Amino acid sequence: MADDNETPEIPPHDTPSEVSEPLDRALGERYLTYALSTIMHRALPDARDGLKPVHRRILYAMRGLRLDPTGAFRKCAKIVGEVMGNYHPHGDQAIYDALARLAQDFNVRYPLVDGQGNFGNIDGDNPAAQRYTEARLTPAAAALMEGLAEDAVDFRDNYDGSEQEPVVLPAAFPNLLANGSSGIAVGMATNIPPHNIDELCTACLHLIQHPAATDEKLLDFVQGPDFPTGGIIVEPRAAIKEAYRTGRGGFRLRARWEVEDLGRGTWQIVVTEIPYQVPKGRLIERLAGLINEKKVPLLADVRDESTEDIRLILEPRARTVDPTVLMEMLFRASDLETRFAMNMNVLIDGRTPQVSTLREVLRAFLDHRRDVLLRRSRHRLAKIDARLEVLEGFLVAYLNLDRVIEIIRYEDDPKAVMIAEFSLTDVQAEAILNMRLRNLRKLEEMEIRGERDALTVERAGLVELLDSEAGQWRRIADEIRATRKAFGKSARGGARRTTFDDAPEVEEVSLESMIEREPITVVCSEMGWIRALRGRIDPSTELKFKDGDGPRFLIHAETTDKLLLFASNGRMYTLAANSLPGGRGMGEPVRLMVDLPNEAQMVTLFVHTPGAKLLVASDAGDGFILGEDDAVAQTRAGRQILNLKEGVRAKVCRPVRGDHVAVAGDNRKVLVFPLAELDEMTRGKGTRLQRYKDGGLTDATTFTLADGLAWKDPAGRTRTVAQPELDEWIGRRADAGRMAPRGFPQNRRFD
Known part of the structure; x- marks a missing residue:
């Protein structure tokens, strides 16, 4: 006997507890599963009813709550709870957002939910909380679900197997195109505009009569999108046809x-x-x-x-x-003008995503309608056969009424006796036994015979319908005509809202040509406060500035000009002269007009001259020639001109005038070299202008060698050094240069 304290031996386990597989394969399989789930159950609509699962579940749950178009409203919180608890366990807010959108007539061409309360508006305001709003189904939603109780579609288990939900709705009209759809899946997306039901039904009728009809022919009936907010489509007709032929395209929509x-x-x-x-x-x-x-x-x-x-x-x-x-x-x-990008990527058979053409989408809807018709007909045929069986039993009972009463009264097993004596089925015998006494009157027998005859005729029609494909398409065409009558252009809200037109050809008008040209004087202070005064202001005019501030730039310009601001961070900023603040007050900080960092300082401010060139340089002694047209920026952030290392700042930005460059450094040395030795660039660090052992560049300018190099002395007088005296400072680019000429300013600047 084994010891009670002995640990029992664990039998070997055939299945390993851990499975090893390559990481790339494991991730690939799991991501593929996630992608397929997103594509099929969240993002892409079914081409047959035009709905995603969440919308389908909302409508089905509302049907279960008996929220018919003519019935009472119920709180949206109740509807959301029903959907989330039974069919869609993905959060109440997502469900309510989808529910609210189905009720917004500015988002959905044919609303499927009739909302009562605040469901948002075209201004962009959100709906009220779900506890404050109420809803019920619309006639369009009822048309989508017509036939659900007649085995029109397949049903499947919900997420926990406690309920059944439809795989797809019967859909009496092509809802995919009527209301459109949008969604983003993994690696694919869909964006389908809404259309007019009247036009869609007409196209379907033509496709029934001519199964080989092309997309181009169908566009004779479907003009294009019909948006709930109206508007005017100005896309060329050729582009519209190409979009529907390929399933991808765009539409320019105007107010x-x-x-x-x-x-x-x-x-x-x-x-x-x-x-x-x-x-x-x-x-x-x-x-x-x-x-x-x-x-x-x-x-x-x-x-x-x-x-x-x-x-x-x-x-x-x-x-x-x-x-x-x-x-x-x-x-x-x-x-006021937008572009709607169409991408008709749908689940064409409920499983396979496919970018479909107009014809393929309508074909999928019609094939679905035929399948629904066949299923409903077979379901009705089975119901008729069951009823006829009962009615035949009733007629047998009426023909042998006395004997039937006697059997029921005296026999121990009347059911078996009636089956044996009158050749009845079990169902017929059970129906006779459950028949009430008051139904034994003569009038009831006549009604039963009338019902049997009517059902017999109906059954013959159903059998004929199931045997005739042409008859089936005739029935579908009649149903589509009824739908067109109920929701088409003659119904309320069914008329086309979006129209088509050609965009007028208007000659391009530049903003500058519309600005009134007036002379102004731009004033910018040391602290960067800028303003524009009307007219030409004399530089000697006394202007007011904030305490501790003073004048920095005074520029004569016109309202049509652009001003270029070069900063110590190497960026060039553009200011429109007509947008500068007026002369009343002290103006506004230039840092509010452009994204000039606090640590960056203004180097220069000047009027843009198209076609002109600039000399730009850093205090490290590097620079180049820049075309002014390449310096104009289109955004507040400006344009980077000089690439600067940490600690280096932009120092010079001067217009190019002449054929030689003069450079001065902190070491009081001056170098003159030909302008041709300097590279012309649009952006960069530049090339070396002057070599320094200590310090860096203080100023640089350009001049005409024949006229000589000029600067202003401390007394304000202009001094000029020309050849041959100037030859002493002429060298090659990147040389150290020689000590400045006698009388050169102490600040080592040329202006």
Whole structure:
């Protein structure tokens, strides 16, 4: 006998507890599983009903709650709880966001949820919390689910096997194209615009009659997208056809506008429709920003007068402004024109992602409708056969009523006796035994005979339908016509909203040409406060500055000019003269206009001269020639010109005038060399100008050798050194140079 304290021997285990496999294969298999789950169950819609699983589950749960279009509303919190608890355990906020979007008539062309309460608005405001809003199904949603109780589609277990949910909805209309869809999966995405149901139904009817119809022919019926917010598509027709033929493309969508006459020659522009998925609040902020930044000088003001309908007022700067030119500028600079990129990537059979053409999507819908028709017909046929079996039993009972009553009254097993005596089936006998006494009246027998005859006729029609493919397509065509009547252009909200037009050809107008050209004087202080005074101000004029501040630059310019600001960090910044603050007050800090770091100092400020060249250099003695056109920056961040090492700062930026370069250093040595020895670059460290043992570069300039090198002495007089006296300082680039000429300024600068 074994000792009780002895540890029992563990039998060998055939299956190893750990499995070794290459990391790349393990990661690949697991990532592929995740990718397929994302593609099929989250991001891409099914081409048959146009829905993603979350939307399908929301509609099915609302149907289970009996939230019919004519019924009462229920709290969205109740609906979200039902969906999350039974079908979609992925968080209530994600479900509520999807539910709310189905109710937004500015996002969904044919809303599937009828919302009561605050479900957000076109301004971009979010819906209220789910505990405050209520919802029910719309007639369009009911049409998508018509036939669910008639075995029209397959059902599958939910996530925990406690419930059943439909794999796809029957879909009485092509919802994928009617309401569109968007989503991002792993390695693929989809973006389908909404369309008009009337046009889609007409195209389906044509495809039924002509199965070989091409995408180009179908586009005779489907004009293009029909966005819920309207707008005007200005994409060329050829590009639209190519997009639907390939499944990929784009559509330029513009706001709808009109000119409103205010009398006495004045007018304003009224925008009544804005592009799809553009929040109105953000659009107004952008237009106001364009006015403040003076990027559209023709626009004076923007005002929102919207109530239930959109009404944006755009006021021109002057009555002489051309409205078309103004709107073309706004279309380029704002979201009054957007581009909708179409990518019809869908699950064409519920499993395989595929970028589909218009014909392929409509074909998938029609094939689904035929499958639904066949399944519903077979289901109805089975129901009729079951009912006819019962009715035949009832008629046998009426023909032998006395005997049936006698059997029921006296026999111990009446069911078996009736089956044997009248050749009844088990179902017929059970139905007779469960029949109520009041149904034995003569009138009931006549009703049963009438019902049997009607069901017999219906059954013959179903059998004929199942045997005839042509008959099936005729029935589908009749159903599509009924759908077109219910939701087409004659129904409320069914008329096309988005129209088509050609973009007007307006000659490109530069901003400079629209700025009134006026002389100004730009004043910039030592601390970097800048302003623009009207007219030409004499340099000797006394100007006011903040305490502790003083004048630094005084530049005569015009409102159409651009100013270039070169900073010690080696970056060049661009300022528009017309956007500078006015002369009232002390101006504004230049650091608010450009992204000039606090540690960087202004080196120089000057008016941009197109085609001119500049000499730029650092205090390390490196520099090059720069074309001014390459120095103009388009953003606040400026453009990096000189590449500087740590501790090195930009020192010189002067216009190139002449054929020689003069360089002065901290060691009071001056070097003159030909300008041709200096490289011309757009950006970089540059080449060595002068060699230093100690210190660095203090100044550099260009001059014409024949005129001599000039500078101002401490007394303000101009002194010039010319050849042959100047030959002593002429050398090669990167030489050390010689001590400065007599009278050279102590600050070692040429100006």
